[in-house]
Amino acid sequence: MAKLKIGALPDDKPVRVTTDLPAETHRDLVAYAKALETETGKAIAxxxxxxxxxxxRFMASDRAFTKSSRRAND
Incomplete structure (x- = not known):
C-alpha cells in the first residue's frame, strides 16, 4: 500500500468550526481513517x-495559495 499523505495527528489546541459534509465525503473520511489506522497502528476514534x-496539507500543496501567502507576509 502506498504511504498516505498524512501521518500522526498533531496534539494542538483546536478552534471549533461546525460544518456539514456530504454523505459521500463522510464515508470517504471514515474509510481514510481506517486506512490510516492500518498504516500507523493507531486507532482514530x-x-x-x-x-x-x-x-x-491541501493548503500547503496549493502553489497559488503559498505564493500569495508569501507575498502577503513580505
Missing part, C-alpha cells in the same frame, strides 16, 4: 480529527 490535517 473520531475521523473528523483528520479534517484539519487534510486542510493543512
Amino acid at each position: 473520531d475521523p473528523a480529527r483528520l479534517i484539519p490535517v487534510m486542510l493543512d
